[in-house]
Amino acid sequence: MQIGVMSVSDITRDPTTGRTPTENERIRAEVAVAKKAEDIGLDVYAIGEHHNPPFFSSSPTTTLAYIAAQTKRLILSTSTTLITTNDPVKIAEDYAMLQHLADGRVDLTMGRGNTGPVYPWFGKDIRDGLSLAIENYALLRQLWDEEVVDWEGRHRTPLHGFTSTPRPLEGVPPFVWHGSIRTPQIAEQAAFYGDGFLHNNIFWPMDHTKRMVQLYRQRWEHHGHGRADTAIVGLGGQFFMRPNSQDAVNEFRPYFDEAPVYGHGPSMEDFTEQTPLTVGSPQQVLERTLSFRDDIGDYQRQLFLIDHAGLPLKTVLEQMDLLGEILPEMRRGFAEGRPEHVPDAPTHASRVLVARAEGRIPAEHAASADDVTGQSPYATEGSNR
Amino acid sequence: MSHIAVVTAGTSNPSSTQLLGERLGEAVTTALGEPVELRSVEIRTLAADLVNRQLTHVPSKALTEAFETLATAAGVIAVTPIWNASYSGLFKMFFDSLDEGVMARRPVLVAATGGTQRHSLAIDHALVPLFFYLKATVSPTSVFAATADWGDAESGLDTRIRRAAADFAELVRARPGQDAADEFADFVDFSELLHR
Numbered sequence: 001m002q003i004g005v006m007s008v009s010d011i012t013r014d015p016t017t018g019r020t021p022t023e024n025e026r027i028r029a030e031v032a033v034a035k036k037a038e039d040i041g042l043d044v045y046a047i048g049e050h051h052n053p054p055f056f057s058s059s060p061t062t063t064l065a066y067i068a069a070q071t072k073r074l075i076l077s078t079s080t081t082l083i084t085t086n087d088p089v090k091i092a093e094d095y096a097m098l099q100h101l102a103d104g105r106v107d108l109t110m111g112r113g114n115t116g117p118v119y120p121w122f123g124k125d126i127r128d129g130l131s132l133a134i135e136n137y138a139l140l141r142q143l144w145d146e147e148v149v150d151w152e153g154r155h156r157t158p159l160h161g162f163t164s165t166p167r168p169l170e171g172v173p174p175f176v177w178h179g180s181i182r183t184p185q186i187a188e189q190a191a192f193y194g195d196g197f198l199h200n201n202i203f204w205p206m207d208h209t210k211r212m213v214q215l216y217r218q219r220w221e222h223h224g225h226g227r228a229d230t231a232i233v234g235l236g237g238q239f240f241m242r243p244n245s246q247d248a249v250n251e252f253r254p255y256f257d258e259a260p261v262y263g264h265g266p267s268m269e270d271f272t273e274q275t276p277l278t279v280g281s282p283q284q285v286l287e288r289t290l291s292f293r294d295d296i297g298d299y300q301r302q303l304f305l306i307d308h309a310g311l312p313l314k315t316v317l318e319q320m321d322l323l324g325e326i327l328p329e330m331r332r333g334f335a336e337g338r339p340e341h342v343p344d345a346p347t348h349a350s351r352v353l354v355a356r357a358e359g360r361i362p363a364e365h366a367a368s369a370d371d372v373t374g375q376s377p378y379a380t381e382g383s384n385r
Numbered sequence: 386m387s388h389i390a391v392v393t394a395g396t397s398n399p400s401s402t403q404l405l406g407e408r409l410g411e412a413v414t415t416a417l418g419e420p421v422e423l424r425s426v427e428i429r430t431l432a433a434d435l436v437n438r439q440l441t442h443v444p445s446k447a448l449t450e451a452f453e454t455l456a457t458a459a460g461v462i463a464v465t466p467i468w469n470a471s472y473s474g475l476f477k478m479f480f481d482s483l484d485e486g487v488m489a490r491r492p493v494l495v496a497a498t499g500g501t502q503r504h505s506l507a508i509d510h511a512l513v514p515l516f517f518y519l520k521a522t523v524s525p526t527s528v529f530a531a532t533a534d535w536g537d538a539e540s541g542l543d544t545r546i547r548r549a550a551a552d553f554a555e556l557v558r559a560r561p562g563q564d565a566a567d568e569f570a571d572f573v574d575f576s577e578l579l580h581r
Contacts, residue, residue, distance in 0.1 A: 134578055184572050192575035203442050205449070215569060223575075265440040274443055 001334040002345050003327065004044025005037050005320070006079040006236065006303040009057035012310035015258040020310075023056050027063075029313040030056075033306075034067040036317055038074040040324030046077035046109070046303055051085075051118050054260065061094040068102035075347065076102055079198075079236075079303065080111025080179045083140070084132040085122035087156065091136075092143035092164040099169045104348030109177040109198050109234075110137060112186075128155065130185055137176075137189065144173035171361040175346045177234055177301075180212070187212055191219030191231070196345065198234035201276050202305060203262070206295050209235070209276075213296040230343055234301035235292055237276045241322050245280035251315075252279050259309035282326045290333040298338045300345035388422040389413060389557070390458035394465040394476035395498075396429055402498045403427065405530050405546075406464040409496060412550030413462065417557065424458070426451045428479045435478045444482075452483055460492035460557040463516070467499040467529075471511040480515065488519035492556035494549055496528040505529035522560070524553040 007030060013020040021029070034045040045067065047057050057063060064076040076098070081091060099106045112129050113119075119126040135153045142149050143164040152158040168174070177196035180186030181204060190197040197216040199209045213233055220231035240252035249268070256268045256279075271277055278288040289302065304323070307316045344350070355361045391410045395402030410423040428435070434445040444452070455461055465476035480488070495512045499505065508527045516523045526549040534540035 138579060184569050185578060188572065188575050188578070205444070205446070211569070215572075262441040262443065266437040266443060266445075270437070270445070271441075271443065274445060 001299075001331060002043040002075065002301040003330065004042045004046060004075070004077075004301070004303050005033065005306055006044075006046040006048070006077075007033065007057070007307050008048045008079075008305065009050060009055045010260055010308050011054045011056060012260060012308065013258075014310040014312055015254045017312075026056055029316070030063065030307070031067060031070070032313060033316060033320070034074065034076075035070055036320050038071045040320050041327055042074070042320075042323075044075045044077055044301065044303060046079040048079050049082050049111075049113075050115070051121065052115055061098045064106070065098050065101050068098070068105060071105075073105070075105050075107060077106070077177075078108045079200075080109040080113075082113045082118070083110040083136050084112045084129055085118055085124050086136075088136040088140040089143060089156075089159070089162075089164060092140050093166075095174055096144070096164065096166050096168050099174050099348070100166055104169050104172075104352075106348070107175040107177065107196075107346075109179045109196075111179045112183075124155070130183065131155070133186065134189060137178075137193075141193070144168050169348065170352050172348065172351045172355050174348070175351060177232075182208070182212065184212070184215055187216035188219050191216050191225070192223050194220070194223070194225040196232035196234055196300070198301070198303075199236065201236040201292075202238055203275060205274050206276060206292070210295045213299075217297070227341070229297055229339070230341060232301075232343070232345055233296060233299035234303065234345070235276075235296065235299060236303050236305060237278075237289060237292070238305040239278040239280075239285045239288075239319075240306075241278075241280060241282050241285045241319065243281060243322075245284060248279050248281065255309040255311055263309070282322050285323075286326045286330055286333070289330060293334070298334075298342045300343070302334075386417075386419065386421050386557075387457055387459045388424045388454070389460050389462060390424050390426055390454050391462045392426045392428065392455070392464065392479070394428040394473050394479070396466070396473070396475070398429070400429075400466075401530065401532065401535065402464050402466050404535075405496055405498055405528065406462055408546050409462050409464070409494060409528065409550060412546045413460075413494070413554055413557075416547070416550040416554035421459070424454050426454055428475050431479070432475055435475070435482055438482050439478065448482070451479075452487065455483065455491075456487045458491065459560065460494070460553060461488070461521070462494045462496065462553070463512070464496040464498070465512070467497050467504040467507040467511075470504070470507055472497070472507070472515070477515070480519065483519075486520075488516065488521040490560070491521050492524060492553060492560055493521040494524045494527070494553040496530070496549070498530050498532075500532055502529070502531045502533075505531070522556055524549065524556055526552040 011026045037045045047060050049060050051058050060078050095108055112133050116126055132155055135155050149162045150160050177198040178186050178190035179198045187197055199212055201209050217228035217231045221228040240248050242248040253268055278285045306319050391406045393403045393406040414421055431448055434448045438444050465472040493516050497508050528545050528549045534542045
């Protein structure tokens with residue numbers, strides 16, 4: 001089970017002090033959060049992609065590469081990467097580059113984005129959202145799986161004789177998750193490719209998340225990737241905890257009430273009842289998190305949103321200390337009764353082993369560059385999947 | 386036959402809008418000539434949930450149940466008070482929050498209440514276009530009840546209710562019993578999706 005944190009990168013005024021951090025402070029704070037994630041033994045750090053204030057994270061691979069240089073174990077991921085408005089060629093290049101620099105500690109989550117104007121700002125039409133997600137992702141796969149790509153489609157200028165560089169590390173591209181709150185076709189896309197499915201699980205009642213995950217699991221089996229309970233599922237979640245649950249409620253309420261997205265809406269009590277938000281003691285957070293399994297089955301990745309709504313860095317780091325304290329028990333809970341055949345989330349190492357076993361890459365990956373003849377290192381076709 | 390949803394947007398309790406909804410429900414039962422369940426959706430009780438839903442997208446349990454009531458109904462009786470020449474904001478917010486397609490081809494009997502008869506054309510100018518936009522099958526006869534109608538034997542309100550109920554019942558009976566208003570219903574196999 002991979003447990004980690006995800007950030008939306010909002011720059012929000014701290015309602016208790018009235019102070020808004022600068023962009024630079026928030027960006028530095030985010031690096032501190034990622035390093036702390038590794039320190040307390042978390043597995044994953046993920047950051048979102050936005051192209052409008054109050055968010056700073058327009059360039060996730062830059063941030064993640066900087067974090068990669070300062071960590072050793074942490075898997076770096078996104079929540080999410082915009083498959084609709086980014087050029088899939090640039091995604092193929094950027095994330096392969098990050099994969100090399102991070103020694104394979106990289107995966108990514110595809111999302112369509114929920115800010116309407118981003119589409120026209122990037123020259124796209126929001127009505128093409130799903131079509132863009134499907135075509136762009138098919139191209140991304142091709143760019144990673146095939147050395148030389150000839151491609152024509154609806155949404156991008158054609159490619160002839162194009163090779164995306166650098167090639168994926170050891171010939172094995174990063175594992176991909178697909179994130180969607182309520183679009184069944186995205187669950188179907190994830191299932192079709194045998195990719196992971198991540199539900200943000202923050203704004204919707206659990207019974208809805210459950211239906212989406214069930215659909216993905218059924219379709220995973222339908223597309224021949226194995227039994228439904230072997231599909232790769234990730235969930236979001238959020239909490240605020242203090243040793244004494246009433247302290248957590250009192251301290252978090254002003255942040256909740258003013259938070260972007262759900263602030264000035266439902267009461268914190270209603271929201272915690274209707275969604276997976278837990279505000280309380282570490283024990284309550286532990287129990288609520290472990291209960292997710294009852295609804296969606298044994299799963300592979302749990303990401304928590306903890307660094308938003310204007311919470312100061314000091315508070316966020318305290319939250320992470322508390323998470324670190326319950327982490328061993330959370331891992332034990334997730335492991336309890338988990339059937340042997342339920343896989344872990346794929347990592348670069350596990351994917352290399354599978355690719356070797358299936359003969360898709362050589363037993364020991366040899367560099368294909370030829371610095372004697374000067375021939376293109378990418379000249380041979382089909383060997384580098 | 387499945388149930389008939391009676392959606393009313395009266396803000397007071399008791400309310401003449403709700404009363405009109407109840408009277409229409411009874412008349413529709415009679416016109417159908419068979420037992421049918423009437424399920425009442427009082428938007429007033431969902432007001433705060435609707436605002437929260439608009440702001441945060443989080444649907445409350447009560448709201449989810451109300452939407453489900455419409456999504457599986459054989460027909461919908463929709464009644465609003467007329468304010469400033471149109472449906473009330475709360476009434477509109479309820480239908481704005483419904484998932485796309487829920488009202489499509491669903492028979493709807495539109496009705497409204499107002500202070501005086503001078504507001505009655507709001508049905509034709511505001512309510513009918515709204516439900517036409519939502520692709521509902523709008524029943525040809527609507528009912529407007531002015532405050533004075535409730536105490537005036539000459540107002541013909543009972544007759545108008547009966548006539549509207551009869552036309553609506555005909556549409557409900559003619560409608561095939563399918564309820565595909567499900568967000569998972571437009572599911573397409575990926576191989577087909579990829580080649581669209």
